Amino acid sequence: MISKLAFLLKYTYRYRWWYLGGFIFLGLTIWTSVTIPDYIRRSIDTINKGALANHQEFYRYIIILFALAFVLIIVRTLSRILIFVPARLIEKQLKGELFRKLSSFGKDYFDQNSTGSIISRVNNDINGVRLITGFGLLQLGNILFSLSVTPYKMWQLSPTLTLYCFIPIVTIFIIVRVGLVIMVKNTHRRMDALQKLSGMTISFLSGNSIIKSYNVFKWAESEQSKVNLSLFKYTMKITWVRSFIMPLLGNLEQILKIVILFSGGIFVIKGSFTIGELTAYIAYSALLTHPIMGLGWVLTIMQQGFVGISSLQTILNRKGVDSDKKPLPPYKQKKLLNKGITLKNLTYTYPNGNHSELKNISFTIKPGQTIGITGKVGSGKTTLINILNGYLRPDPGQVFFGEIDITELTGQDIRSVVKTVSQDLFLFSDTIENNIRFGSKYKNVTLPLNEVLFRSALAEELTRFPQQEKTLVGEKGIMLSGGQKQRISLARALYSPSKLLILDDVFSAVDTDTERFMIRELFDHRPAETLIIVSNRISVLEKTDFTVVLNNGTIEAIGSHEDLLKQSDFYRKTWEIQK
Incomplete structure (x- = not known):
């Protein structure tokens, strides 16, 4: 609980002057509210006297009541503005921090969380944090002010009647407290079920084409229904408790009115209470019940919000991959690849894996070279390039950018000079x-857009689109074919410069003629100082300075096209088939 309160204090302290102003106006709101019944009492007692001499006094009370009502509108509005606005600002700040934190995590986190x-x-x-820092604090302040001022005013009018009123209040509060314990437990379970349902829904929608092609609608519906029913069960438990608690709180005002009319009516009959005092007392009881009703909502919001804070803290308190590192200054970033890249006995095992994906990989990439990487499916090609571009982090002493160990560099340092066109395309x-x-505003663009479109074999393709380069591609590029998506991803990489460009199987979805054109453009107009091309197309690999052939995570052979024809069975057989 202390850590959660510290979490809230950290964000609310930044807007302390907003909240201070909000609570000042909230105090004025309560003061105005408890002052109005006193003038109602005076007005009714004046009417009860019925003397003509009291007309002026009655009119004065009515004018004061109108003025107080107008002041109440102003101060209540200002109190809400000054408290709700910082809550929205905290929500905005939290979303920004959460996005930055999630962006700093490595692959292992996203493997474990859907x-x-x-x-x-x-x-x-x-959203739960926003409710606590907005509506929750407003109601909390309202309750504290009301329960301190209103009972005092009631006690002044009649201590005995005030004690009678507190009997149903205390009884209902005990019942509500027990109900809230049950609600908190089920809210935790509901939150877990909601997260599971969200993950399953996104997974099923993303794989909708697979579900259709294998005709497994009933299975998908059954799996989704199980989690949905679980969420429904916990929601209904919360609703059942709430449907019992809220009517109790909602009818508290009516219960108090019955107590006041019965007991206060006897006092009026005995002459110890005036009609005006009884009316004012009923008005005070209404002012007392509203914050107590709000107490139920505050407790609900608080327990839901604290569950949310626990979930957020698991993300915000987790260290990112580069949390303990400082990025290099820009001038050092530019020199990172001046001496090339060296791999020394690189061995890598995924965080959730039980065997090494790469074993004893050693070679050197010099500036200006074009390197090929090839191998069977699952041989470790993508793992290797994801280490070179900083997406995966190896152990120290295995990969060096010049003389700097890659483990000492931040992802920002690495990706300032390395750019990757992945086989997992995203538009x-x-x-x-x-x-x-995309991303070009942070770099010096060296090529005009029409030149990039030509080099990536998109220029002619765009003439078939209704709005050419202004055509919307849809969610994840759903409006395009696989080859078109590959070429747009390549164009994105060509548009802004980089020291090292890694192309991971970018020719797999294009036809032979397009492939030849793109290869010629890549080698004739080098888009980066150094190129790494991952491919099983020998027509591409035969143009490289040397090619690394991987097999089960190890280097089977390394050398030029002619060397590999002699050294590697896989390379030679692939070349014979494609030839």
């Missing part, structure tokens, strides 16, 4: 042009 679970945390958990739901220009 996309749906992460999205659920970003939306639902942060944003935007125009073709904006997908190509």
Whole structure:
């Protein structure tokens, strides 16, 4: 609980002057609210006297009541603005911090946490924090002010009647407290079920084509239904408790009115209470019940919000891959690859793996070279390039950029000089042009867009689109073919310069003629100082300075095209088939 309160204090302290102003106006709101019943009492007692001499006094009370009502509107509005606005700002700040933190994590985190679970945390958990820092603090202040001022005013009018009123209040509060314990337990379970359902829904929607092709709708519906029913069960338990608690809180005002009318009516009959005092007392009881009703909502919001804070803290307190490192200054980043890249007995095992994907990989890449990497499916090609581009982190002493160990560099350092066109293509739901220009504003663009379109074999293709480069590609590029997506990804890499460009199987989805054209453009107009090309197309690999052939995570052979024809059975057989 202390860590959660410290978490809230960290974010609310930044907007302390907003909250201070909000609580000042909230105090004025409560003061105005408890002052109004006193003038209602005076007005009714004046009417009860019925003397003509009291007309002016009655009119004065009515004018004061109108003025107080107008002041109440102003101060109540200002109190809400000054408290709700910082809550929205905290929500914005938290979403930014959470995104930056998630971006700093390595592959192991995303292997263990589904996309749906992460999205659920970003939306639902942060929303819970916003409710605490906004509506929750407002109601908490309202309760503290009301329960300190209103009972005092009631006690002034009649201590005995005040004691009678507190009997149902205490009884209902005990019942509500027991109900909230049950709600907290089921809220935790509901949050877990919601995260699981979000992850499953995103997974099924992303794999909708697979579900259709294998005709497993009933299985998908059954699996989704299980989690959905689990969520429904916990939600209904919370709703059942809430449906019992909320009517109790909602009818507390009516219960108090019955107590006040019965007991206070006897006092009026005996002459110890006036009609005006009884009316004012009923008004005070209404002011007392509203914050007590709000207490139920505050406790619900607090327990939901604290569950969300626990979930957020697991992300925000986790260290990112580069949390303990400082990025190099720009001038050092530019010199990172001036002496090339050296791999010394590189061995790598995935965090959740039980065997090494790469074993004893050693070779050197000099500036200006074009390197090929090939091998069977599962031989470790993608693992190797993901180490070189900083996506995966090896143990120290195995990979060096010049004389600097790659483990000492941040991802920002590595990707300032290394660019990768992955085989896992991703296009944003935007125009073709904006997908190509993505990220270029942070670098000096050296080629015009039309030149990039030509070199990536897109120029002629775009003439078939209705709006050419302004055409929307849809979610994840769903409007395009695999070859078109590959070429747009390549164009994105060519658009802005880099020291090292890694192309991971970028020719797999294009036809032979397009492949020849793209290879010629790559080698005639080098888009980067150093190139690493991952491919099983020998027509590409025979143009490299040397090629590394991987087999089960080890180097089977390394050398030029002619050397590999003699040394590697895989390379030679692949060349004979493609020839």
